[in-house]
Amino acid sequence: QKEVEQNSGPLSVPEGAIASLNCTYSDRGSQSFFWYRQYSGKSPELIMSIYSNGDKEDGRFTAQLNKASQYVSLLIRDSQPSDSATYLCAVRPNNNDMRFGAGTRLTVKP
Amino acid sequence: DTGVSQDPRHKITKRGQNVTFRCDPISEHNRLYWYRQTLGQGPEFLTYFQNEAQLEKSRLLSDRFSAERPKGSFSTLEIQRTEQGDSAMYLCASSPLGQGYGYTFGSGTRLTVV
Numbered sequence: 001q002k003e004v005e006q007n008s009g010p011l012s013v014p015e016g017a018i019a020s021l022n023c024t025y026s027d028r029g030s031q032s033f034f035w036y037r038q039y040s041g042k043s044p045e046l047i048m049s050i051y052s053n054g055d056k057e058d059g060r061f062t063a064q065l066n067k068a069s070q071y072v073s074l075l076i077r078d079s080q081p082s083d084s085a086t087y088l089c090a091v092r093p094n095n096n097d098m099r100f101g102a103g104t105r106l107t108v109k110p
Numbered sequence: 111d112t113g114v115s116q117d118p119r120h121k122i123t124k125r126g127q128n129v130t131f132r133c134d135p136i137s138e139h140n141r142l143y144w145y146r147q148t149l150g151q152g153p154e155f156l157t158y159f160q161n162e163a164q165l166e167k168s169r170l171l172s173d174r175f176s177a178e179r180p181k182g183s184f185s186t187l188e189i190q191r192t193e194q195g196d197s198a199m200y201l202c203a204s205s206p207l208g209q210g211y212g213y214t215f216g217s218g219t220r221l222t223v224v
Contacts, residue, residue, distance in 0.1 A: 031209055032210055034212045043215040043216060090152075100152030102151050102152045103152050
């Protein structure tokens with residue numbers, strides 16, 4: 001089992017729709033969870049972090065965490081073509097390094 | 111602060127040659143990380159430093175790879191006797207100390223071994 005697994009995609013949504021990205025992790029003791037956005041040919045950029053069960057909202061982005069189910073998700077409301085990118089889920093199982101999923105490629109069609 | 115800087119941006123080398131990459135982290139950040147990313151995959155952890163101490167090294171990292179962070183400032187990643195399988199994007203990131211902080215990544219060094 002991979003440490004961090006994401007729905008492989010690619011995911012395509014029309015402009016203005018909600019994009020839903022999902023992630024599961026294997027280390028039940030993990031405490032910190034992150035979503036990164038990576039445009040083609042660029043490096044990852046941090047967009048959200050979440051540490052407690054429930055929802056965390058930041059503009060059009062909402063991160064959701066369920067530690068009992070070992071599940072993290074990212075919702076993007078009112079999706080824009082500029083949101084088209086690969087979204088990486090990352091989990092920090094301890095105070096050392098961060099483990100990344102393979103990413104989900106999102107395309108928002110005008 | 112200009113963020114995390116990596117040099118060079120691109121490197122093409124012949125198989126068997128040695129290469130060295132440099133990373134300058136955000137000056138206030140204690141932690142510095144090296145990751146490797148291949149097409150269609152997420153970043154794969156290589157090693158990290160807290161100040162000048164190298165605290166963890168991935169089991170996947172062969173003896174051909176070595177990293178240093180003298181004086182706890184910039185870091186270098188050296189690959190000896192490069193192989194075609196080493197072709198990848200090498201990413202450096204830094205963060206403050208503490209589990210709750212995300213990483214700031216540099217632009218990466220793309221290595222092509224021919």
